[in-house]
Each structure stands twice: as structure tokens, then as C-alpha cells.
Amino acid sequence: MKNLLNLLPLIAFVILIAVLYSFLTQDNDQLESVLVDQSVPEFRLPSLENPEIAISKSNINKLPAVINVWATWCIACKVEHPFLMKLKEESIVTVYGLNYKDNRTKALDLLKKDGNPFELSIFDEYGKLAIDLGVYGAPETFFIDKKGIIRERHVGVLTTKVWKEKFERFLNGDNDV
């Protein structure tokens, strides 16, 4: 018994290392998402293409959809751009763009050059809607189900793997709350 007690610090140490090691492989970029299972917040922001045209929540109406937060200053967004094009071309889901703290001209140039996957592009110069969505970086993607409820959120590049693991199951809407 006494031997065991002497070993206790070692055992505690091993457990600590194991726990910390398991955190290493975890994706700690993903903060908890408060907005999951909530409705898309109300907003009113200009469209990227035309500052005169306002977009609001009621325009996000081709559901299910994803809202993709992107910017031209965001390198990772360039990486995921082909995947967003694929979502559009294969009509998997409607893609709405939230252009985040960006330059209008640069953003439009990029869409002209690389293709425009977005049904609508919201221009969020000061990150207003982004704050309401709890966005803290780009790219971020939110899945909106048929009823307009946010079902999942992904921070970082959207890939086929992420799509399969996190988003695909919400497509048919059979995961109703």
C-alpha cells in the first residue's frame, strides 16, 4: 500500500500527460458555438455588388443554405473557394457570402477572376453581422436548415472531409430538433 502511495505522483503525472496529449490533437480553433440551433440573427447590410441594395434576413430564403464568411485578405478563403464553387455547381446547397471587413473592389475583382459561388453577397465592412454570428476570423461557415435555423458551424477551411463529417447530415432535414 505504501509503495502504491509513493507511486501516486508518478501516476498523477502520467494521467496529466495523457490528458494534455489528447488536447494536442484536438482542434482548439473551434470555440463553442452559441448560435447553433438558433435562428439566423436579424440584419440589414448592403449587397457587395451594389451599395444601394440592402440585404436582410428575409433574403436568405433558398434553404437549406450555408453562409460563408470570407475576405480577400484571408488566404485560407482562397483555399476553400473551389469547394464553394463545387457546392454551387453541383447544386448541393445554396451558398450565401458574407464578405467580412474587406475592400469592395478587391472582393468583386476576386469573384470575377475566380468565379462567384454566392447566391447573394452581403458586404459587412465593420463586422456587424459577424459579431452577431459570433465570428472571430475567416473563413467560417454556418449551415442553415430548411427552417432557417443554424445547425452547424465550422471555423477554418471547408473541405470535402469537413462537409461529410459536419454538414452533410443536415441536408435532408431529418435531424429535426
Next chain:
Amino acid sequence: MGIMMFRKLLTIFFVTFIFGLTLAEEPNEVYPFEDSIHEERFQSLLNELRCPKCQGSNLAGSNAPIAIDLKREVYRLVKLGKTEKEVKTYLVDRYGNFIVYDPPFESDTYALWLAPLIIFLITFSVILFRRFSN
């Protein structure tokens, strides 16, 4: 190189260094308040709210774009006369408990709050056990 030259260089080095430090401390934006209670509330909120991007620092200590946006939002809310609690709730509703340095005591955070107590109890009982088994 004479000693004078060396001294000169050293002076230039330190002057640049110290000047550089003060520049780095310069806030990027100014948040004017008419009411000093509001100003204090704003400052204390910036110290108690975490920057979601740069996870090690608070809003006051960060100039990440998201921190600047959140500072602007906190400024707007405080100017509207919101209380400290209301501003915190507003941000927790969007960013989760992560954003506050003193998260509430609820199911998600039990481990966080209770871990120190449990570790203390284990340590204490081990010490007691060893004392008495001798």
C-alpha cells in the same frame, strides 16, 4: 571604433528602443466618454473580456481586427447606458462563456470550477494518510 562612438551608438539604440515601446503602447483608436462612470465601466470591461482570436489576451491588450470590432461594440453599448452585466450577456450570447474571464458556474464549467478544490482535497488526504500510516 572609439569609446565615444560606441556610447553614441548605444544611446541611439536605447532611445529607438524606448521610443518604439511607447509607440507600441499607443492605442489605435480613441474612445471618448462624457461620463466618467461610463469610461470606468468601459475600461473594466475591456480588461475582463477575452479576445476570441488571440486567446491569451483580453480586449484591452489586443489589436486584432476582431478585438477592435468588439471594443467598438462594447463602446457603443456602454454609451447607450448598458450595465456591465448587460454588455457581458450580450457578448456571451454571441461568443459563449469563453469570452468572459469569470465564466458562470453551470454544467459546462463544473470541471473548471471544481478541479482546484478536488486536487486540493486529494493532496490533503494523501498527506494526512501518509502522516498517520507512519
